[in-house]
Amino acid sequence: MNILLSEVLVVAVAIGSAGSLQASEAVVSDHVAAPSYELVLRENVKWEQLNPARGDKSPRAGTLWGDRNGSEATGYLLKPMDGFQSPPHIHNVTYRGVVISGLIHNDDPTAVEMWMPAGSFWTQPKGESHITAAKGNSTLAYIEIDEGPYLVLPTDEAFDSGERPVNVDVSNIVWLEASNISWLQQAGMPTSGNAPEIGFLWGKPQDGHVNGVLLKLPAGFNGTIDSQASTFRAVLIQGQVAYQATTDNNSVNLAPGSYFGSMGAAQHSVTTSDELESIIYIRTDGKINITPN
CATH class of the missing domain: 2.60.120.10 (Jelly Rolls)
Structure with missing residues (x-):
């Protein structure tokens, strides 16, 4: 487990700043006169199984923007049941998460549990074996990827991307x-x-x-x-x-x-x-x- 608080400190230089944009976030031309707006209320989110292969044991996922089954950047809500714990697995893409409610543990399969409360932030590098667990009847988190599709893969396909995980408690x-x-x-x-x-x-x-x-x-x-x-x-x-x-x-x-x-x-x-x-x-x-x- 790596708690890299220095990464939170060193970026305190400028809010926003132009970015290396994904295909779904192309720069808007100067000649565009009127902005476009998006709004998705939580009560209107459409839920589906995050990992259909696990059936009823799968957490539910609700897309807020983008398409996690496509190739673009995406943001979605993760809703695991109380007591959920995934088997060790990897993902093909790196993701970031912010806890909205309940408690979430995300780490190496052998790590001591570190429960992150609401407002905490974590990242999970692609290719790294880990588990995700949840406590609470209304656990909810926001998950974000920079590119898709978002896949769940077995640990025998693990690889080292060079990235390292970050777990930052809200405190x-x-x-x-x-x-x-x-x-x-x-x-x-x-x-x-x-x-x-x-x-x-x-x-x-x-x-x-x-x-x-x-x-x-x-x-x-x-x-x-x-x-x-x-x-x-x-x-x-x-x-x-x-x-x-x-x-x-x-x-x-x-x-x-x-x-x-x-x-x-x-x-x-x-x-x-x-x-x-x-x-x-x-x-x-x-x-x-x-x-x-």
């Missing part, structure tokens, strides 16, 4: 306020205390690379997330958020596991609960601004 994520990030200009943002915070997870923080962050919004926040990216994808991990795209007249309430996204310069209005802070996972390839109303 070890480093949060930075906007006022502490010299390159991030947030007009009207509080300089301390009740301000949005950023937790950097993966990706090279310079132009030419997609990256992933956690955005923590305080309770009672009302404002916008303005994206200048060709592709912007966001999944609510914790809390309660009322969401509205500029193309809609009404807001909708998001439960954890809900997804909203956009292609091209776009504005996303978000209002958090007065009682709960909210955490949003963001995958993007361009700059974003968080602006309070």
Whole structure:
């Protein structure tokens, strides 16, 4: 097991930045006048077996964006049953995961169990033998791949890709306020205390690379997330958020596991609960601004 907190720290340089894009995330041409928006509520997710070969023992999976059976980048929800434990296996592609609820253990088959609670982040390199286990009647995680198809393969096909796994408990994520990030200009943002915070997870923080962050919004926040990216994808991990795209007249309430996204310069209005802070996972390839109303 490798807990590489240094990887979380070293990427604190720039939010967004253009990325090495997958086929499904091609750069939007400058002449595109209007952005396009996507919204998938958790209650509308269509569930299927992640590994049909295991029948009823398989966790369920619900696609939020992309197509894990195709060749493009994809994000989906993983819903294992309480007490689930996979047999040792490998995948043909590397994936990332963020725990939304319940507890998840993902590691080498002989490793001591390390249960990751909601808000924790992990990666599983392709070709490496591992098991995945879950505790809780409502365990849910967000899983993301950069290319498909996503396959489950036996351990006798294991190989060393050169990548190493990362397991970061939510208590070890480093949060930075906007006022502490010299390159991030947030007009009207509080300089301390009740301000949005950023937790950097993966990706090279310079132009030419997609990256992933956690955005923590305080309770009672009302404002916008303005994206200048060709592709912007966001999944609510914790809390309660009322969401509205500029193309809609009404807001909708998001439960954890809900997804909203956009292609091209776009504005996303978000209002958090007065009682709960909210955490949003963001995958993007361009700059974003968080602006309070």
